[in-house]
Amino acid sequence: MRVFKFGGASVKDAESVKNVGEIIREYSQDDLIVVVSAMGKTTNALEQIMQLYAKQDKSALENQIFDLKNFHFTIINELFEKQNLPVFDKVNNLFQTLSNYCSTNFVGDYDFHYDQIISLGEILSTTIIAEYLKSQSFNATWLDARKTVRTDNRWREGRVNWEVTEVLIQTAVEKAIKNETNIIITQGFLGHTPKGETTTLGREGSDFTASIFAYCLDANDVTIWKDVPGMLNADPKYFDNTELLEKISFREAIELAYFGASVIHPKTIQPLKRKRIPLHIKSFIHPSEQGSVIQESIEYDDHIPSFIFKLDQVLVSLTPKDFSFIVEENLEHIFAYLNQQKIRINLMQNSAVSFSFIVDQSRINLEALVAYFQDDYAVKYNQGLELVTIRHYDEPTINRVTVGKKIILEQRSRQTARLVIG
Structure with a gap:
């Protein structure tokens, strides 16, 4: 069993979907779980729909749904020749479900409604792709992650119940294989509560979904298909002459993810590490190229330095007015506030009489903090x-x-240097 994951950029239009089909064809003799994100910028569009639904702006809401429906049907019309294929009715029904949901009055928890609406992006993409693969004579079937990935009821960032999820995934996949299906298309990002209500795993959670399925099925490996040649030692948007990290350890990947490397979702690595399942990162643009692999050995970790850049940072320094020492009582007070405000610290440092920390500008209200x-x-x-x-x-x-x-501030350990510069 192998697990593939395709993100939104890899299925952004009809030609991209056809390209995904060609990649899958190269591996069609294997048993495959194919995890797919929403198409293109669909999640962003659904977030706008969610905001309009909360505001009860019915006119703008209808226009936004209409535009999103046109986007998906443009792709469908380029993929399928016959208008009477089931995919047309299935996608039509999904948009009718969305319209019906948004026609009700907004009542209750915003985050609950968010998960019910945003989840439709992955349902749409996988419905289209599963039907396309069938039309191309692939032995493919559609699997609903909303019935196989069990979480708690923490909306927008559901926490996985691994024991229940393992049973549900194994049962569903065994059933598909008994029906002589070897390619299973399912959704990234989605789960469900014990009551069957839809949850999401957090933005960019599709990578995590791939590792969940791999863990539960003891997969041979996971491949995440991206628009980059693999895991690079820096973001090419900020850094010239980047280098490919051909092989690094799980531990190194976790370190890079923690510090902000954007190629791999931070939660993705841990389940794979526990079962030593290799993670490949390959280009869907150049699928024959080697890409990168994340695996157990630390042998190659220090061969190439890696650079992670965080822009628009704020350095905050707090000094007790009575010049008393910074002790546990002060830190408890400071961290309680930061936790309450959901402010994530990127770096911190203290002296005898001051405590300093770095945060993203977008995550902090400086006026409220000062007050x-x-x-x-x-x-x-x-x-x-x-x-x-x-x-x-x-x-x-x-x-x-x-x-x-x-x-302005510098920290060094044996392997890592962190610099705040201006």
């Missing part, structure tokens, strides 16, 4: 900074990213 702490602390902050993390650094690599810039 909260100003009675007890002198609050200072610097905006518009950049946080650079270098794994397996040396002085030349540090010099490479700091030329002409001021280092």
